[in-house]
Amino acid sequence: MLENKDNSRTDISQLGEFGLIDHLTKQFSIQHKSTIKGIGDDAAVITLDEPIVVTTDLLVEGVHFDLSYMPLKHLGYKAVIVNLSDVYAMNATPSQITVSIAASNRFPVEALEELYAGIATAAKIYGIDVVGGDTTSSTSGLLISITAIGHAKKEDIVYRDGAGDSDxxxxxxxxxxxxxxxxxxxxxxxxxxxxxxxxxxxxxxxxxxxxxxxxxxxxxxxxxxxxxxxxxxxxxxxxxxxxxxxxxxxxxxxxxxxxxxxxxxxxxxxxxxxxxxxxxxxxxxxxxxxxxxxxxxxxxxxxxxxxxxxxxxxxxxxxxxxxxxxxxxxxxxxxxxxxxxxxxxxxx
Amino acid sequence: MLENKDNSRTDISQLGEFGLIDHLTKQFSIQHKSTIKGIGDDAAVITLDEPIVVTTDLLVEGVHFDLSYMPLKHLGYKAVIVNLSDVYAMNATPSQITVSIAASNRFPVEALEELYAGIATAAKIYGIDVVGGDTTSSTSGLLISITAIGHAKKEDIVYRDGAGDSDxxxxxxxxxxxxxxxxxxxxxxxxxxxxxxxxxxxxxxxxxxxxxxxxxxxxxxxxxxxxxxxxxxxxxxxxxxxxxxxxxxxxxxxxxxxxxxxxxxxxxxxxxxxxxxxxxxxxxxxxxxxxxxxxxxxxxxxxxxxxxxxxxxxxxxxxxxxxxxxxxxxxxxxxxxxxxxxxxxxxx
Missing domain, CATH: 3.90.650.10 (PurM-like C-terminal domain)
Structure with a gap:
């Protein structure tokens, strides 16, 4: 009676919060010299010699995405891209992200693994470190909150307010x-x-x-x-x-x-x-x-x-x-x- | 028929996404020299001469808080505190936060104003700038995702892994x-x-x-x-x-x-x-x-x-x-x- 007969579905409560975060984030390795400390402390520590840019986006199931045709791996990938796009829009280079996820118990660990696999793929392709985050339960649905940090020389940063009237x-x-x-x-x-x-x-x-x-x-x-x-x-x-x-x-x-x-x-x-x-x-x-x-x-x-x-x-x-x-x-x-x-x- | 007879309740869809964000964030002024650009571009721009620390926390209604006894203003305040506490735990000084909120249409604009008033109070007391965020609808409940950025001299940062066996x-x-x-x-x-x-x-x-x-x-x-x-x-x-x-x-x-x-x-x-x-x-x-x-x-x-x-x-x-x-x-x-x-x- 105590065995989980369905090996393809692990309930997230089986791992506990820290176990789940460890399990999901162990695939993230640090690529950047600027990342002094990634996941595993009260906060990440980053040393960038230039001004930093910070942007955040929240994706909510039923509002921003529909899982009936959005595979979780793609969703993880897209959630990262949405944030990186904002960093590039400042003419800056993204280097770190934090990832917070709230998921109802309808999502087994395997589903979150898919989501994180997409996040890891985007991180690898775009050369950024996943340095922190939070994983929690929700009463309904899936929600992803990502914050991206990038950097640029001060004189290279491009804002929305610099257009001239003949540009x-x-x-x-x-x-x-x-x-x-x-x-x-x-x-x-x-x-x-x-x-x-x-x-x-x-x-x-x-x-x-x-x-x-x-x-x-x-x-x-x-x-x-x-x-x-x-x-x-x-x-x-x-x-x-x-x-x-x-x-x-x-x-x-x-x-x-x-x-x-x-x-x-x-x-x-x-x-x-x-x-x-x-x-x-x-x-x-x-x-x-x-x-x-x-x-x-x-x-x-x-x-x-x-x-x-x-x-x-x-x-x-x-x-x-x-x-x-x-x-x-x-x-x-x-x-x-x-x-x-x-x-x-x-x-x- | 087109008038809203109940002046105490403004539906969030009446303001639209940008209108709502403008409305809620207009009370945030920039206090820190280090904040070059706050809310209002693709990303915030921050210049800190020291290593930065970054931490993020997600609070979900029905999991982390119960609005039947948690006033929204207190919730906003607490959501900030939870993150600042992580920055202090690195022996660092918090200086900026981003705030993302997902709220179902059961929350009128006035409720979100209360929430933001609590966030603004915490920001003022702890001397931090609110530099960005995202406000969106959710299919159910309220969710708050905050990311805090702080700074410290490299030699002052305290990690979890430095305890000696006679400390x-x-x-x-x-x-x-x-x-x-x-x-x-x-x-x-x-x-x-x-x-x-x-x-x-x-x-x-x-x-x-x-x-x-x-x-x-x-x-x-x-x-x-x-x-x-x-x-x-x-x-x-x-x-x-x-x-x-x-x-x-x-x-x-x-x-x-x-x-x-x-x-x-x-x-x-x-x-x-x-x-x-x-x-x-x-x-x-x-x-x-x-x-x-x-x-x-x-x-x-x-x-x-x-x-x-x-x-x-x-x-x-x-x-x-x-x-x-x-x-x-x-x-x-x-x-x-x-x-x-x-x-x-x-x-x-």
């Missing part, structure tokens, strides 16, 4: 795919509810789904800009949608902006799937969110350094504040941009 | 009160369920209840030790109970310990209330938890500096590892100490 507006990668990936997964979930034996053919949507389930943070863009000797005048990462982020830059920098619809970078899968869903691809790029691309402004004199770079698209230019923030459509009409980004507090 | 074991303040405060509050909750009109007389328990609802972190002890020119050889804060923390120090420092029952500091209210509850006060001190006192070891040569100090009690001494970890009772029997600290993962 160029530049974005990395392409936009809208993560949102459409979510729509595809939601659609398949509904199909599965009706017919659990259906075998979805998702070949036409692989890029979209990958962008939703396994996003990357643009470490490469921070390096590229350094190599090109371009210091952006302002920068933000695109987590809530292009329109919302442009408004943040404009508000903080006290400038206006003209964004050109025909310059917004879209993947072919975004264009074809938008048509399939009878949605406007520009609206998706403007409001979709979760793309984790970098949006930044550069001085006009830096134009020769970035033009033609396949990783970067010049999508507009800043203007005097009183000119406002507008989208210039393909039909050459001027529409005010309003924030319609994703809002976790909005009621369904 | 003295010292604790600040007194133990067991927070646990008994919780028992009192639980008892009153049950009484209230049976008779909502009962007026509890809690005068005999004021210290216990205050220790549970509004604990403090021992900033003063870190200062006292510096003033006395005593650098502990190891240190930890008492969050899970004395026995659990002694075992952490012994395991990390590879030493044993003799703890003397008659030396454990107890408040008179702890003694009288233990008797009332027919519980052993030593057991409560050993296993109660949430006292947030500092437990540390000092070299024997530092004895003259600390003896007789009303804030400090010498409760035992470390031994060779092979001698094990024991409680020496008032009857002079030797009982092995095992961890029976509070465990958030334990099933009820």
């Amino acid at each position: 160029l507006l530049v974005v990395s990668g392409d936009l809208g795919a993560a949102y459409l990936g979510l729509q595809i997964l939601e659609r398949e979930k509904q199909v599965f509810k009706v017919n659990p034996n259906s075998q979805p053919d998702l070949d036409a949507y692989t890029y979209l789904i990958e962008r939703q389930l396994k996003p990357e943070a643009r470490k490469d863009i921070v390096k590229l800009l350094a190599d090109l000797e371009v210091l952006p005048t302002s920068m933000i990462d695109i987590s809530d949608g292009l329109s919302s982020e442009i408004l943040h830059l404009c508000k903080n920098s006290k400038v206006g902006c003209n964004l050109y619809e025909d310059k917004i970078p879209l993947d072919p899968q975004v264009i074809s799937t938008s048509e399939e869903f009878k949605m406007d691809s520009t609206t998706i790029a403007l409001s979709g969110g979760e793309d984790y691309e970098l949006l930044f402004t550069v001085k006009q004199e830096d134009f020769p350094k970035i033009k033609g770079n396949p990783n970067l698209s010049i999508i507009g230019h800043m203007t005097h504040e009183k000119e406002g923030v507008h989208l210039i459509t393909r039909a050459n009409t001027k529409i005010p941009i309003v924030a319609r980004g994703w809002n976790s507090l909005q009621e369904e | 003295l074991l010292v604790v600040s303040g007194d133990l067991g009160a927070a646990y008994l405060g919780l028992q009192i509050l639980e008892r009153e909750k049950q009484v209230f369920k049976v008779n909502p009109n009962s007026q509890p007389d809690l005068d005999a328990y004021t210290y216990l209840i205050e220790r549970q609802l509004k604990p403090e972190a021992r900033k003063d002890i870190v200062k006292l030790l510096a003033d006395l020119e005593v650098l502990p050889t190891s240190m930890i804060d008492i969050s899970d109970g004395l026995s659990s923390e002694i075992l952490h120090l012994c395991k990390n420092s590879k030493v044993g310990c003799n703890l003397y029952e008659d030396k454990i500091p107890l408040d008179p209210q702890v003694i009288s209330t233990s008797e009332e509850f027919k519980m052993d006060s030593t057991t409560i001190a050993l296993s109660g938890g949430e006292d947030y006192e500092l437990l540390f070891t000092v070299k024997q040569e530092d004895f003259p500096k600390i003896k007789g100090n009303p804030n400090l009690s010498i409760i035992g001494h470390m031994t060779h590892e092979k001698e094990g970890v024991h409680l020496i009772t008032r009857a002079n029997t030797k009982i092995p100490i095992v961890a029976r600290g509070w465990n958030s993962l334990q099933e009820e």
Whole structure:
């Protein structure tokens, strides 16, 4: 009667809090010289010779993710990426994270192992140390809180408030795919509810789904800009949608902006799937969110350094504040941009 | 129809995510020169000339707190204290925190204002800046995740692993009160369920209840030790109970310990209330938890500096590892100490 017959499921209470933390964190080794002490004391100890940047994000089951199509390993990976993206958006280099997790008893130890495996994979790929955290039970659902620490030379840190009124507006990668990936997964979930034996053919949507389930943070863009000797005048990462982020830059920098619809970078899968869903691809790029691309402004004199770079698209230019923030459509009409980004507090 | 007739309750979705964060964080001003950028960018920017310490804690409704007797303002205060206590346990000075909150729609904006008021009070009293955070909805309950950053000279940082086998074991303040405060509050909750009109007389328990609802972190002890020119050889804060923390120090420092029952500091209210509850006060001190006192070891040569100090009690001494970890009772029997600290993962 005392034996656990199901070897594939270990209840988290069997290990106890310290046992569980030890079990889950033993895979994390310290890579950075700057990490003096990682997990295992009242606090981690870090020595960085430069200013540090600190950012934190909270992901809540049922609000930010749906485990019916988000594998736990991907979730762990994505939870790290979301934070690293904020560090890169300061033009800084992430070096340490702390990870706190609350999980209800519906999650066995094996599920948390999957989650931590995803966290460990992201940490390894991006070269960061997991230096602390907390693991506790919750009364319902799963919640992940990550804090990332990075560093940069003081003169290299890029804020949201530095854009000048004739600067160029530049974005990395392409936009809208993560949102459409979510729509595809939601659609398949509904199909599965009706017919659990259906075998979805998702070949036409692989890029979209990958962008939703396994996003990357643009470490490469921070390096590229350094190599090109371009210091952006302002920068933000695109987590809530292009329109919302442009408004943040404009508000903080006290400038206006003209964004050109025909310059917004879209993947072919975004264009074809938008048509399939009878949605406007520009609206998706403007409001979709979760793309984790970098949006930044550069001085006009830096134009020769970035033009033609396949990783970067010049999508507009800043203007005097009183000119406002507008989208210039393909039909050459001027529409005010309003924030319609994703809002976790909005009621369904 | 569009008006909110109940002016005392503003739904959090009315403000939106950015509106809510702006609303709740506008009361936080920057006090520290070291905070270059606080709330309002992708990440905070901090310049500290010393090594930094980082710690994080997660508090979950129904696991770590019960809002039926924990006022939200006190909860906000306590959530900060729990983290600062970990920073002091490194013999470091906290300077910044980030605060992330997930709240279900049962919490109106006014409730979150109360919570943030408690956070702001703790920040002001302990001289720290709130530099970032995240506010989101949850599907059920309230959750608070705080990360604290502090700093110290490298040579002043005290770890868990430095205790020598003849060092003295010292604790600040007194133990067991927070646990008994919780028992009192639980008892009153049950009484209230049976008779909502009962007026509890809690005068005999004021210290216990205050220790549970509004604990403090021992900033003063870190200062006292510096003033006395005593650098502990190891240190930890008492969050899970004395026995659990002694075992952490012994395991990390590879030493044993003799703890003397008659030396454990107890408040008179702890003694009288233990008797009332027919519980052993030593057991409560050993296993109660949430006292947030500092437990540390000092070299024997530092004895003259600390003896007789009303804030400090010498409760035992470390031994060779092979001698094990024991409680020496008032009857002079030797009982092995095992961890029976509070465990958030334990099933009820």
